[in-house]
Amino acid sequence: MNRYSKFLAATAIVAASSASATELEVMHWWTSGGEAAAVQEFAAAFDATGNTWVDAAIAGGESARAVMVSRLTGGDPMGAFQFNHGRQAEELIEAGLLRDITDIAEAEGWKDIVNPSTLLDACTVDGRIYCAPVNIHSWQxxxxxxxxxxxxxxxxxxxxxxxxxxxxxxxxxxxxxxxxxxxxxxxxxxxxxxxxxxxxxxxxxxxxxxxxxxxxxxxxxxxxxxxxxxxxxxxxxxxxxxxxxxxxxxxxxxxxxxxxxxxxxxxxxxxxxxxxxxxxxxxxxxxxxxxxTGGDAFYFPVLSDDAQIAAQSELAALMLKPETQVSFNLKKGSLPVRGDIDLSSANDCMQKGLALLADGALLPDTNMLxxxxxxxxxxxxxxxxxxxxxxxxxxxxxxxxxxxxxxx
Amino acid sequence: MASTRPNQLFRNKSAKIAAIPMIVTALFVFVGGTAWTIVYSFTSSGLLPRLKWVGLDQYERLWDTRKWLISIENLAIYGLSMLILVFVIGFILAALIDQKIRFENTIRTVILYPYALSFVVTGLVWQWILNPEFGVQNIVRGWGWETFTFDPLYNAEIAIFGILIAGLWQGSGLVMVLMLAGLRGIDQDVWKAARVDGIPAWKTYLLIVIPMMRPVFITTLVLVVTGIVKIYDLIVAQTGGGPGIATEVPAKYVYDMMFQANNLGQGFAASTMMLLTVALVVIPWAILEFGGSKNRG
Missing domain, CATH: 3.40.190.10 (Periplasmic binding protein-like II)
Known part of the structure; x- marks a missing residue:
């Protein structure tokens, strides 16, 4: 009896400690050298908040998107996933599978800091925000x-x-x-x-x-x-x-x-x-x-577990913080989504891009249209x-x- | 004692109970899935299936798309050539090996070996062999024939035959083994009788042995034809549909539509057309093969 209750207590401790560090499964298709290094910046920053980033990388955007969609529609959602923002996620939002993160965006003031604002527009459906843009990639x-x-x-x-x-x-x-x-x-x-x-x-x-x-x-x-x-x-x-x-x-x-x-x-x-x-x-x-202004964004599926929802909120807010934006984008070679941070360590070509961004010489990416x-x-x-x-x-x-x- | 015949439904009860899971699977998964696909091919389903009817729009668009028409044409060319050549090559190899040669086991293993490789490996290997810069063309030019050109995968007109070469290399071994098994099943007395009658060997094969091997031929035919219709991985590994869209096939069109274009409706319409094509071939054959058997019986 005594031994039994000890055992129960032990499992309870294990359960409690795992609950405090919420595990969030994040899916993405960043597998090449530079990409993996960039995503590691997110993971490290997220782990530092006391949560645990469970990395689920799938090589190749097309196969990754197929897996993500089938998991979402099959009722087995992950914690967060990367997508090209724009029209690809429209139907998932219509089907009510993705979480509305407007409250986080408002609390963090994304409307004021995200530059160009079209990035946030691409995340917005009927006035509600559904994704966190993390970088800008340009084709031109x-x-x-x-x-x-x-x-x-x-x-x-x-x-x-x-x-x-x-x-x-x-x-x-x-x-x-x-x-x-x-x-x-x-x-x-x-x-x-x-x-x-x-x-x-x-x-x-x-x-x-x-x-x-x-x-x-x-x-x-x-x-x-x-x-x-x-x-x-x-x-x-x-x-x-x-x-x-x-x-x-x-x-x-x-x-x-x-x-x-x-x-x-x-x-x-x-x-x-x-x-x-x-x-x-x-x-x-x-x-x-x-x-x-193409780029990548993270979406957050609708979940039922409160701890996981809180972790999602933390991750979403974290991704647009100045420090994470700098460390992530320098590794990724992309431009940051906020105009108020210092990227003087970037090379000539990236500086040209930043200058154009500051001038507003921008066009929406085909993915958004x-x-x-x-x-x-x-x-x-x-x-x-x-x-x-x-x-x-x-x-x-x-x-x-x-x-x-x-x-x- | 009233000798009523036992109810047909309850005969072999245990066997029937054992078959129930398979029957249910077949009905719900295969028949149900097929019906579901056909129904949704009349909708404008995008990333997710949704019941928004558009009538025959998806089919009109399908038959107005050059990529689909080229896919069908490629499947026809590949299918017919593959069917004929794989049987001819497979049978000739089997007949040669059947001559009680030395090292039969070794040779049989070598020829069957490609079949143990996946289509992806086969596709990559042949992509390299047929690459003009370091494949066959380069080797022959290295021997001194400077103008030799052999680059099927880079010439849109004949690219599908580059695929055919790889398909034959992989598939012939299996046909050979099946044919060999069939040949071994022919009674030696048949050969002796033919020899006594002075019938030449090729004639014996063509007129006596092959008709006797009908069941083997049918099994092989089913295996080869299903392999042809579902061809997808070989294309993806070897050419990715290129050059241009010269080696696209229907199965790849379906995949591209469903998972890259996020247009389920269009993918369903294409797969329904594939099903229809297969049905048009299989149903008449099945009626001929099984429908008449009772009368013959």
Whole structure:
């Protein structure tokens, strides 16, 4: 009897101690070196609050999203999960699976500190806030290799037009003018960058924001398709698949440049290249300097356990604290979501991005405007377009108009 | 004693009770799941299933999508070529091994071995072999034939045959083993009788042995055809659907729609079309095969 009660007491102590340190399972798809280091910053900060971060990383955004959605719909929610904010989570919110964190956002004053405010808008449905934006990633960069041009005695281009003009000389020297991985998201991504940089922003917003098919069929968009056809010619000798392999062609000077998001910076950093000396980064292709404000956000499923709910609240508030924002974003290579923190240790390219952010030269990211269904169709269109030189720019534009007509 | 026949329902009671779980599973999971999928293919389900009817919209969009049409075409090309070639190669290998050769076990194991590999491994291996920069093309050029070109996976016109090569490499071994088992099941007296009658060996195979192997052929056919219809992993590992969308297949279209585009309705419509295609082949065959047996019996 005595022994039995001792045993009970012991289990009670174990139970009590585990209750005070609430375990929160956090799912994300940050598995590459820099990403894992960045997420570790969150985990460490969260553990310091007395809770326990249970890391559930799944490699690859697509498979991770599939697992997350099936766990949510299957009634086995995790504590928190990473998602690209924007329209991907819309239906989960409609189905009532995600927690409304408006109270935390108000207590922490997110409305005043989150810059640009569109990030918070992307988390907002019917006036309620459902996610915590943690960083900004922008697509609109042209990375130019200095070596590729200097080897041939050419001037390093400073904008898209010079880049296109120099492409013949580069191709004649046996180099690939434009490095591009043969994957739909990279190809349509490059198209969207040209779209944002080469025509006025109103056109971009009319097509992707208002889904105006007439504008999509118009002459301005035809110019973008003509530029995409140029890009296809320039990339015709680029046979790599992954974006980082394409970046490597730029680093080694085998290719003139690459259109890729700011995450490419990490590759240059690993190769110990110096911005401005070994490579240039041209936001908005050097034509219209602006940035898209895509990025990552964390969502919090509806839970029933009070301790877990409290832990969720703590985590949400923590993610936007200045210290966590600095340590996280420096590791991740992305821009912070608040404008009031010091990032003077960031490199040249990141400083350019910060300056644009401060000027408000911004565009909403396609993820915020388009459903994943539409994005997927556009990816397929450009996979086809870039693989098959016999598809004319006009034909591709006609298909594009059809997709925009069908888009919600 | 009134000799009434025992009620049919209660004969072999224990066997029937034992089969109940399987019957329930089949009804609810397979039939129920299929019905559910078909019903939801008429809705605008996105990330989550929802009953918002859109009629035949999903099907109209499906047949208006070039990616789907190319998928169907690829499946037809791959399926027919695979079916014919895997049977021809498998049977010839089996017939050769059946000649009471030395090291039969070793050779049989070597040929069957690829089948033990997953499609992902097969796909990656053949992606490397067919890569022009370090695969077959590079080796032949290294021998001095500088203009030799062999890059099926990089040529949209013939990329599906690059997949076919990998599929054949993997699948032939299984067909060979099944055929070999069938050949071993043929009574040696048949061969002796044929020899006495002076019938050449190839004719004996074609006119006597193969018709006798009908059950083996049907088993093999079912295995090969189901393997063809569900082909997905080989494509993902070897080409990812590329170059462009030249090697897309229906199963991949369904997956892409459901899990990347978050458009369940479209994915359901595509899988319903796949089911319909299979049903159009299987049902007439099943009627011929099983429906007539009672009359023959």
């Amino acid at each position: 960069w042209l990375w130019v290799s200095h070596k590729a041009y200097e080897d041939e005695g050419l001037a390093v281009p400073t904008n898209w037009d010079e880049f296109v003009a120099a492409s013949d000389a580069l191709a004649a020297a046996g180099k690939t003018p434009l490095a591009m991985g043969q994957q739909g998201w990279q190809q349509s991504g490059a198209f969207n960058v040209m779209f944002a940089a080469l025509v006025p922003s109103e056109i971009y917003l009319a097509v992707y924001g208002d889904k105006n098919a007439e504008v999509a069929a118009g002459a301005e968009v035809a110019r973008v398709f003509a530029a995409a056809a140029d890009a296809r010619d320039m990339a015709s000798t680029s046979t790599v698949q992954n974006w980082n392999d394409a970046t490597n062609l730029v680093i080694t000077g085998q290719a003139g440049g690459q259109i890729m998001g700011d995450w490419a910076q990490g590759e240059f950093a690993v190769a110990e290249q110096v911005a401005g000396e070994d490579y240039s980064c041209l936001p908005g292709l050097g034509v219209t300097e602006l940035l898209g 388009l459903t994943s269904d539409t994005t997927n169709q556009i990816n397929t269109l450009f996979t086809e377009f870039f693989a098959d030189a016999s598809i004319s720019a006009a034909d591709a534009q006609a298909d594009f108009v059809k997709i925009i007509e069908r888009a919600e």
